[in-house]
Amino acid sequence: MHRTQRRFVIAAAIALACATSSVFAQATWPSQPIKLVVGFPAGSSPDLMARTLAEPLAQALGQPVVVENRAGAGGNIAAASVARADDDHTLGLMINGNLTIAKILNPATTYDPLTDLTPVSLIAVAPLVLTAPMSAPADGAAFLAAARQAGDRWNYGTPGVGTVAHLGMELIKSRAGISPVHVPYTGNPQVITAMISEQVQLALLPPGLAMAQVRGGKLRAIGVTSAGRSSVVPEVPTLTEAGVRNLQLEIWNAVAAPNSLPKAHVKRLSALLVEIVRRPDVREKILAQGWQVTGTSPEGLANRIRVDTAAMSDVILRNGIQAK
Template identity: 75%
Template sequence: MSAAAMLGATPAALAQSAKAWPSQPIKLVVGFPAGTSPDLMARTLAEPLSQLLGQPVVVDNRPGAGGNIGAAQVARATDGHTVGLMVNGNLTIAKILNPATPYDPITDLAPVSLIAVAPLVLVAPNSAPAGGPAFWSAAKASGDRWNYGSPGIGTVAHLGMELIKVKAGISPLHVPYGGNPAVITGMLGEQVNMALLPPGLAMAQVQSGKLRAIGVTSAGRSAVVPGVPSLSETGLPGVELEIWNAVAAPRQMPQAHVARLAAALAEIVRRPAVRAQIAAQGWQVVGTAPQGLANRIAQDTATMTDVIQRNGIQAK
């Protein structure tokens, strides 16, 4: 059903359109390699989604450009059965950070559902001062002799650290790596002084005694990383930042189909077994309607655009 036809359609007609969809296998595009966090999330959702919708759900990995290659494929899709599992940057500041990005998150993609969120954990080598006040004092005194690592320019970890620099009045240099595993390697070798990492990666290192957790970027303590203080508790208020996974569709997908997919995803992530799987991956389940994701996109786009413009950050 076209967008024009939908405007004049009755509720019964829209319901029938949604019921008839999907009529073929669904392709769930992931813009990251197999084994990464977005890939694991997609594979957690694929089987129960297939059972609920009555069609196979095939995970299609299209890695590159921080997930933007996969997002661009979704934006271009015209088969009505291609959607994507995406991260913050793909749905917010992709075009702002790099005008050459081959899609626009706002005009080319339709929000479906915010699946899960997690704070980031600020970590440092074990040689770093213990306790928040001592850590921030050392960071200020070190100036640009300290650095911080990130999995790449324009990632949430990069922009989050730039926000922390402003809030804390510190000036470590940015060292972009090719991914979080390389950041961790650099930190274990004490070539990196601090970094924001996803909870699953951070706490594996902290609990094994290899790295020190300084604080978490949630408003208060997070159930995802119990026992780690918020950054506010360490003496750094005003830093609230989350990473998230969401499902988006091509903008031209009929609203009835988007609504049916969102409802199916919301039902799936509330199942105890699926919630447990997602929690084990270091995430807190959300499962919103399309408008809920749209609201989050608008909020995060405004926050991150401010950081990008204030610091003159550009994709390279």
């Protein structure tokens, strides 16, 4: 055999061996239970989402999917543990901040979401609802006009500095030309109590919390923060309809993995999750939890991370916001 031919045959054999090895490795993965880490306690919204995904994902992968709750620091403790995992069998069910602004908001955060984690799939989204006391104008445009006239005599409540409700309201302030003063509370229940008693005049709340009060006749829903009307609360108009331009603010849940997880596994996981969340029964479960199903490719989630990071980073830096 000619030397050139021999080299070609050897190279082809090596390529075939590598391809076979790769296919075999993909076919035998996962080889042990998958750990799905959640940064919030049992019964929380992210926990419920993780448990909704766990059983169908386990059936698709042929291995158990075990939900592990590691609460603390707004989910960043769990996200850091996922970023450090090197077993190829650890994933995270995370919220916006864990995958976007964690390091910008708090430089002491022990992982960098942009370099230490790899996007798998954006699972579901929901708008926030701008809510107000019952004494407020019901019409969105009239409410914003009243807010502009009130200036800093109005207050807005949030469950804390650096939360999406805080950052989102600062974004709305810049887009709507209003200037209420931030009053942080220890949680949304306290924000709701303060708004009912008119200690604060507006707040951004998750749909589940907001609409329970609205339907009970205790608060008004002024508008949602998504670009278009949401299937989660289709009866509530958008703030865009009230005249707020260039606004798209949503809370979301996503699955991410350590940056070390092989891309073939990431791609497979993403495809399975997209198929799972789009099943009618799973979609209905997620909608009942207050979320609108998305289900995206890794690239789709990566793009959402980039867009949201840019928007929220601008709010953080412009207002000098830092969370501890």
